[in-house]
Amino acid sequence: MAPLPVGSRPHHILVWGATGFTGRLIVEYLHANYPLDADGGSAAQPPLRWALAGRNEERLRAVKRDLGLPPGLPHLIADSHDEASLEAMSGQADVVITTVGPYLKYGTILVEACARAGTHLCDLTGESLWVEEIIEKFDKVAQSTGAKIVPSCGFDSIPADMGTFMIADHLKRVHNTETVEVTYHPGKFSSGAPSGGTVASLMGIVEAAWEGGAKVRNQLNDPYLLVPSDQRPTYSNPSTGGGFGYDAAARGWTAPFVFAGHDSKIVHRSNALLHYGPLRYRECMLFGGRVLGLVPALCVAAALNVAAALLFLPPTRALLRRALPKAGDGPTQEQRDSGFFWVNLEGKGADGTRVAGVVGSDHGDCGYKETAKMLSECAVTLALDGARLPARGGVLTTASAMGAPLLERLRARGMTFTVETVAPGGGSGAAAASADGSKKEL
Missing domain, CATH: 3.30.360 (Dihydrodipicolinate Reductase; domain 2)
Incomplete structure (x- = not known):
């Protein structure tokens, strides 16, 4: 059965890999900034429906317990090597956040599932060879369905x-x-x-x-x-x-x-x-x-x-x-x-x-706490700001998919x-002013 259109699915965002080190940081960030009520419904404004996904039921329940998440927060079970389970999962959300790497090993089947379902996806890869691979295999598929596949949504890049x-x-x-x-x-x-x-x-x-x-x-x-x-x-x-x-x-x-x-x-x-x-x-x-x-x-x-x-x-x-x-x-x-x-x-x-x-x-820190923020906000932008984003689908970048x-x-x-x-006469070595007016140097 074909997935529901984006915007009509049960969840705005699914966090795939929620039991891993970085996945837990994503969940912590969403819980702190886009809270849910006791039943797992959105308590944020505007409403944001998000859920967890992983391959191990017990570990997902442990994450919810350890982080004090609402007991009604939904979670889905899938496996990185099971195409059918990833297809079913990707059709349940408008956006999938994936922290399951290495992406060369674990990411390709999920990208295909999202591209075919018209589901947006964002990740943390720094694996250029893998990005080239998914462009070659799935860019045109994602263009045809409108899926925005957006790699490298953390400190890189x-x-x-x-x-x-x-x-x-x-x-x-x-x-x-x-x-x-x-x-x-x-x-x-x-x-x-x-x-x-x-x-x-x-x-x-x-x-x-x-x-x-x-x-x-x-x-x-x-x-x-x-x-x-x-x-x-x-x-x-x-x-x-x-x-x-x-x-x-x-x-x-x-x-x-x-x-x-x-x-x-x-x-x-x-x-x-x-x-x-x-x-x-x-x-x-x-x-x-x-x-x-x-x-x-x-x-x-x-x-x-x-x-x-x-x-x-x-x-x-x-x-x-x-x-x-x-x-x-x-x-x-x-x-x-x-x-x-x-x-x-x-x-x-x-x-x-x-x-x-x-x-x-x-x-x-750039690699984890602020990376969790960057990746989460990419997913929120894809989920809630669709009317303001470029219409294109494909294997994109943060700039070309989301921009301003x-x-x-x-x-x-x-x-x-x-x-x-830079003021007239400034060269390429001119000071760059931060928000507080100071220059950030080594």
């Missing part, structure tokens, strides 16, 4: 993707010019250890790179991997460099940033769908000062290269797998609550206009997204 969207929107709306450059520099941030799920996803990416040889490694290094072949840039100097070196304009040394490889692919897909302009996107760490910045930039670059080598080689990878967090592990609540992150963005228009932006939050309505929701929940035109 909302600050990069929505930050670039904010810069490009400002340049177009205020200055009527295309965007030709965006640079992303992480500023101050504090976060705890990765969760077991994050480690598993990272191991999956590295194993794919090892097994796939040069072809897969070239794909991982290609910033335009997720851009349709007929829209790949032909303009000069399109690279997304972000390695070790001295940036004279910013007056500091740069080093690679671990999220840059995936972020750049998401940003360029957004540009392909939204047409910002002949965009050159660069994401890297910046350490100010010709002398003072050299040593920390060199140390970061060296440490990342050593870590990459240890992860890439099977013997050392096996040793690291034993030492790194396991499924269910993650940073403590104190680490999550005390964390923060800030990102500085600089943009340039085709007419030479320069703008500066800031994305960040002092309300929690998502920015509004994230700002309303305490995240900073600010942009301003």
Whole structure:
């Protein structure tokens, strides 16, 4: 039987993977911000009906008990490898949040089910190869049903993707010019250890790179991997460099940033769908000062290269797998609550206009507490703001699927997204002002 139309289904949102480390954080966030009454009905305004989903009945009941959730909160049972159960589950909600990774291993069947049912889906993947796979397999299916399949709705890649969207929107709306450059520099941030799920996803990416040889490694290094072949840039100097070196304009040394490889692919897909302009996107760490910045930039670059080598080689990878967090592990609540992150963005228009932006939050760590907020608000935007969203379906990005309505929701929940035109005479190293007027530096 065909699923009910979106908007007429029993639930606005289903949290798939609610018993995992990150899934529980999503449930905590929804419970705190979109409460339910004792019967599991919405006590929020506007009403938001949400429910849990997982493969183990006892663990789902334990989550409801441990988090003090209403006993009437619905929960559904399904299995990541059971196509029929995922089809049935996806037809029960307008939006599915999935935290069940690695997505290369557990995500594909669910994407297919949602794409065919016209169900919106958002996830936390940083697995570029998987995103390419679901674009190839399900983009046209989702277009035909109107399903918005939106990967990377956490720290990778909302600050990069929505930050670039904010810069490009400002340049177009205020200055009527295309965007030709965006640079992303992480500023101050504090976060705890990765969760077991994050480690598993990272191991999956590295194993794919090892097994796939040069072809897969070239794909991982290609910033335009997720851009349709007929829209790949032909303009000069399109690279997304972000390695070790001295940036004279910013007056500091740069080093690679671990999220840059995936972020750049998401940003360029957004540009392909939204047409910002002949965009050159660069994401890297910046350490100010010709002398003072050299040593920390060199140390970061060296440490990342050593870590990459240890992860890439099977013997050392096996040793690291034993030492790194396991499924269910993650940073403590104190680490999550005390964390923060800030990102500085600089943009340039085709007419030479320069703008500066800031994305960040002092309300929690980037990888878990604020990621739970970002992912949850993506789902709420898809569920409640449909009339304001682009009509397109497909395998999209946060910027191309939700754009301004998502920015509004994230700002309303305490995240900073600010942009301003740099004063005449400002260069690419101009200070980026945050909401309180201060510059967020390393």
